[in-house]
Amino acid sequence: MAKTIFEEMGGTYVRQGDYYLPCLSLSEEEQKPVGVWGQRHLRYIKEHKRTLYVNLLTSCKLNSYLAGVNEQAEEMFSRLVKQLAEKENVTEKLKAENQMLWVQRMNNIRNRAREIVDKELIYTV
DSSP, X not given: OOOOHHHHTTOXXXXXXXXXXXXOOOOOOOOOOXXXXXXXXXXXXXXXXHHHHHHHHHXXXXXXXXXXXXXXXXXXXXXXXXXXXXHTTOOHHHHHHOHHHHHHHHHHHHHHHHHHHIIIIITOO
């Protein structure tokens, strides 16, 4: 009996009742930590970009993809907060003089930076 393509590539079969089923398994992917940005993007691609999600999952690249998105988002968020704080003169001097005003402005800056990161990286593909 001629070998199948699966057998020629080194695959094996296991007998289940009257049937021979191929022994299939995904290769192991290095697990990297995925932060909050990566989790948000995962939720987005699961709901809205199903094909991309399935392709990444079956090619064992999902974790590294999400870790990369998370890293990019963290860098972008930090850079935006720093730039906006400098532009609006929210400094340590203001923090020492009027803590409540500093907290209000920093919260505003962080919220705007988060919206930008969400729009540019997290909820787009």
